[in-house]
Amino acid sequence: MNHWLMKSEPEAYSWDDLCRDKVGTWDGVRNYQARNNLRAMKKGDLCLFYHSVSEKAVVGICRVIEEHFPDETAKDGDWSCVRVEPVEAFGAPVTLAAIKADASLAGIALLRQSRLSVCPIAPAEFSHLRSLGKARKVA
DNA sequence: GCCAACGTTGGC
DNA sequence: GCCAACGTTGGC
Numbered sequence: 001m002n003h004w005l006m007k008s009e010p011e012a013y014s015w016d017d018l019c020r021d022k023v024g025t026w027d028g029v030r031n032y033q034a035r036n037n038l039r040a041m042k043k044g045d046l047c048l049f050y051h052s053v054s055e056k057a058v059v060g061i062c063r064v065i066e067e068h069f070p071d072e073t074a075k076d077g078d079w080s081c082v083r084v085e086p087v088e089a090f091g092a093p094v095t096l097a098a099i100k101a102d103a104s105l106a107g108i109a110l111l112r113q114s115r116l117s118v119c120p121i122a123p124a125e126f127s128h129l130r131s132l133g134k135a136r137k138v139a
Numbered sequence: 140g141c142c143a144a145c146g147t148t149g150g151c
Numbered sequence: 152g153c154c155a156a157c158g159t160t161g162g163c
Contacts, residue, residue: 009161113144114143114144114160115145115161
């Protein structure tokens with residue numbers, strides 16, 4: 001299984017929105033590297049949900065429930081999206097500042113490539129963030 | 140609001 | 152194929 005981190009501005013689509021919807025379509029990606037990461041996702045892969053810009057924190061974990069298919073929101077070009085469902089909410093969101101301050105997360109793609117909206121996460125990084133975030137199952 | 144990083148576009 | 156101009160993302 002692979003692990004990922006996906007960013008969303010909470011004003012555009014938030015973790016709470018995903019929990020309300022139960023199932024979310026992760027569309028709107030218009031960056032080739034991010035798109036290729038979306039296409040590499042397998043059903044069952046887990047993704048950290050990061051709130052960018054206004055909050056700058058990892059707030060939960062979602063699971064890929066449908067592998068990539070064409071992004072209908074794209075007027076032109078060859079873009080993809082996936083479907084996800086919320087799995088675990090972070091009782092303690094892990095802020096960007098906390099990630100930067102954590103030596104064991106120094107290599108995380110979030111820091112190394114700050115503009116990439118869908119990036120792979122190493123298993124050790126994933127489990128560390130999950131425990132820092134005091135993740136608990138979504139009802 | 141500013142700016143750094145980075146991707147894309149188009150002229151040459 | 153290079154590079155300047157421009158647009159976008161996202162942290163500060």
